[in-house]
Amino acid sequence: MPYPSYAKLTDEDVKSLYDFFMHQVPAAHVPNKPNEIRAIFSLRWPLAVWDWIFVKNGAFTPDPKHDAAWNRGAYLVEGLGHCSACHTPRGIAFQEKALDSTNSTFLSGASLDGWSATSLRGEMRTGLGPWSHADLVSFLKTGHNRFGSAFGSMTDVINNSTPYLNDADIDAMATYIKSLPANEMQQPHAYDNATTEVVQKLHVGNVGATVYAGRCATCHGQDGKGYAPFMPPVAGNPTVMDNDPESLINLVLNGSVPLVVKGTPDAYRMPQFRVTLGDDEIAEVVNFIRTGWGNKASMVTADDVAKLRKSTDPTSDNVIILKMR
Known part of the structure; x- marks a missing residue:
């Protein structure tokens, strides 16, 4: 709340x-759901202390x-x-x-x-x-x-x-x-078409390019530019270039649920690949995207993928998030 x-x-x-x-x-x-909070966490007085330290009182000025x-x-x-x-x-x-x-x-x-x-x-x-x-x-x-x-x-x-x-x-x-200024001075994204040539030629041994060509290029384009506004680009996308790769890994693993704007569902959605691709393959294609087309973002590992796969496993009692509504 x-x-x-x-x-x-x-x-x-x-x-x-x-x-x-x-x-x-x-x-x-609708009957109330049983309280799932353990008794020790049901005490209210610590929240008063938290409020005193962190919450600012008073309406917006x-x-x-x-x-x-x-x-x-x-x-x-x-x-x-x-x-x-x-x-x-x-x-x-x-x-x-x-x-x-x-x-x-x-x-x-x-x-x-x-x-x-x-x-x-x-x-x-x-x-x-x-x-x-x-x-x-x-x-x-x-x-x-x-x-x-x-x-x-x-x-x-x-x-x-x-x-x-x-x-x-x-x-x-x-x-x-x-109006919010940047906290870090960054050079704007500069598109580099060399990655497109790698996708088109499918160099032997480039797992990331192979997976991208077979699983991603139909929607996001061999050139990484997508088909805006409904199928977004991966080139120059702030989510792709984010210092934290968590969202990109999560999207490849678990896909996305449809957008429904005022009752009208979106015709396109990101599919999930957690069943059809292994951790190594997902790491390879994520790295291919994060370093391609001038994105120049940091690399991820198969261990990074494995951790997020486990925490978003819909069959696990410890699932963090996988909204399948």
Whole structure:
């Protein structure tokens, strides 16, 4: 429950939510589920201490240095949208290390539940630096743009949240997010077509190229440029170039669930390869993608794949995340 973000809500919006839940959401007879929290963790007083240390009280205060659109976007991103819950690193007490734009850690990317939520700041390779305002608006409305598609936990946001906002609010969110500066100066992605030639020629012994040509190129193109906006590129994609390869490995292992925008399901989705490809093969194709077409990202190992395979095993009691709804 992201209440540290909801603490920023105005009294008027809290009242509106209360009226909606009490008067517009119909009652449903559903028995309560048994409490799965062990007794020692049911004590409430430690939470009061946690709140005192980490939660800021008081509603959002507009920043007079910015215009109305920026402040509206800040209110939605920092508060109701609770984007920080996934995209901001957490500390030793599982607290978000920052709750607003006054701290450069805010929305700088984080690992959570088997996914890497990429930076929403202005980095040119691993963030949203190359995205235009229109690109961000498109992503919030549809889950797609010329750089990528929503996946993992972001699927819930697209399926249930941001497409239902009005145009002014989506525009305000994009205005605010695009104002966040980069934490790291990075050279922009420079496309290199040499990888395309490797895919086309299928050099003997290049396992990554062979797997890519047979399993990936149909949707993402032999040139890595994809077929935007519905089949995203792997060349220049911030998820591919992320310092944390977790999301890319997870997508290859487990695929993605469909995006359903206002009741209309997406016609395309990433299939899973956890059954048909071994850890070595997945590591090889992930490395081929992360180092190809000018991406120049770090390498992964078969052990990295094996760990994520185990933690996302849908038959395991210890599964972290594999949303198959």
